[in-house]
Amino acid sequence: MKIQEALVIRPYREADFPAVHDLNKQEQWSNLVTKEQDTKQAWANSSVAVVAEVDGQVVGCLRGLTDGFVSLYICELLVSLHYRKSGIGKKLMQAVHSMYPKARLELLASSTSRSFYEAQGYRPFYGFRKTMGK
Numbered sequence: 001m002k003i004q005e006a007l008v009i010r011p012y013r014e015a016d017f018p019a020v021h022d023l024n025k026q027e028q029w030s031n032l033v034t035k036e037q038d039t040k041q042a043w044a045n046s047s048v049a050v051v052a053e054v055d056g057q058v059v060g061c062l063r064g065l066t067d068g069f070v071s072l073y074i075c076e077l078l079v080s081l082h083y084r085k086s087g088i089g090k091k092l093m094q095a096v097h098s099m100y101p102k103a104r105l106e107l108l109a110s111s112t113s114r115s116f117y118e119a120q121g122y123r124p125f126y127g128f129r130k131t132m133g134k
Contacts, residue, residue: 003054003086009095012049012061014040019058020051023078032076048072048096052079052088059083062092072100074107090120 012020017040024032024039032039043049043063052060060079066072074096079088097105108127109117118124 006054008053009050009091012043012051016051016058017043020061023061026081027078050095052092060088060092062096066100066103068100069102072103072105
């Protein structure tokens with residue numbers, strides 16, 4: 001059976017957080033790993049939170065915020081290293097965009113994920129970020 005046939009994209013549940021936390025560790029997103037309880041609360045309070053499962057195992061996740069009509073901001077998109085280049089990230093993005101088809105997708109990308117988004121037809125734009133206390 002191919003991964004695409006076994007793939008299930010479903011709403012995030014609190015019981016998924018250990019798998020999401022492991023994906024953050026795998027990606028070395030130290031801020032999200034260090035602030036585990038804050039990250040867990042962020043998942044619980046997000047308007048968009050889905051996971052990708054293969055054979056009952058969470059192999060990807062997407063968390064976002066939206067007004068439902070104009071903007072859909074993707075906060076995090078992660079796919080396990082073992083499942084990359086299998087279309088899971090693209091399927092996660094398509095699933096959430098289909099939930100809010102009028103909204104434009106907004107996201108930040110790292111230098112390593114830039115090529116993924118460009119291949120999906122996203123265009124770069126300029127933005128800013130500030131963390132309190134810095």
